[in-house]
Amino acid sequence: MPDELLSRLRRFNTDFFPQYQDRFKDLVEQGQHPTTLFIGCSDSRLVPYMLTGAGPGELFLVRNVAAFVPPYDGSAGHHGTAAAIEYAVLALNVQHIIVCGHSHCGGIRALYGEVPDEASNLKAWLELGREACLPVQLSDEALHRTEERSVVLQLERLMDYPMVRSRVERGELALHGWHYVIEAGEVNVFDVHQGRFVPASSSEHSGTGPYSLTPVHDGVSPIFNEIDEAWRPR
Known part of the structure; x- marks a missing residue:
């Protein structure tokens, strides 16, 4: 063949x-002097260079199942995504970090279903998105909302990385949450002030936040609650 x-x-x-x-x-x-760290899902339908119009040397890429960001725990370990975040911020001095989820995400869908026992690494990895799940049966709308909620969850995790938070607070680094709707060719960007995703075609910016430094209460971020409240079961 x-x-x-x-x-x-x-x-x-x-x-x-x-x-x-x-x-x-x-x-x-x-x-290389890329200005942007792009954390995206490994899904073959997500093509960062097509979405951003970037050329060689402009994007520092991290791809993994469902575009998850592991929690920062300060300990040395073998975690490619965490290492890439640290390298992008500390060595490359990127000015932007994009977390890009997408519609029809198999990783997010798997949170509501069964994962084969042989996929022990996948099972553990998917737990990074568990907090974004909704207490409902899976539907197209629930999947869409969970995909969006997961993007916000990863943005919040990024703010737990000391090198990220300090640069965000100094205005040297911007975080962007994106949700790519494959069938529409539209990227919805997270607006932290509105607490929702807005189509890039009508947005005034390329995604913001979370920049609010409001203390977390009972382990729950007020920003994450805004996205939570935006979903109403029918």
């Missing part, structure tokens, strides 16, 4: 690379 991957590698070398050869040369000689 034809080796399609090899064919694509060759096309990259002959068709794509020559268009950006000078750019790649500069990135090697001067090093």
Whole structure:
């Protein structure tokens, strides 16, 4: 059978690379200086470079199931997402962190169903999104709301990373929550002041927050509550 991957590698070398050869040369000689850390789901339908119009060297990418951010606990460990966050902020000095979820997310859907026993790592990983679940049976609307709630939950977790919080408070780093609706080609951006997601096509900004430094009460963020209250079972 034809080796399609090899064919694509060759096309990259002959068709794509020559268009950006000078750019790649500069990135090697001067090093990378991306302005944005993009934390997105591993879903093949989410294509960060298409969404943002970014070119080589502009995005520092982290992809994982459901775009989760592990809690910061201050201990050294082997966690790729946490390491990437620290590297992006401390070494690359990114100015933006985007958390991008999307519609029809299999990882979020799995929170409401069964996970094979063999998938022990997946089971543990999915617990990072458990707090975003709603106490209802799964429906299209519940899935959509859970996807949005999960994005906000990850933004809140980012604020627990000391290097992130200190830079946000100094105005050196901006956090952005996005929810990509695949079938509509629309990205809804989180507006912390409205407590909801707004279509990018009508938004005044590319997503904000959480920037509120209001203390957490009983372990629950007031921002997260706003998203919670925005959902009404029918």
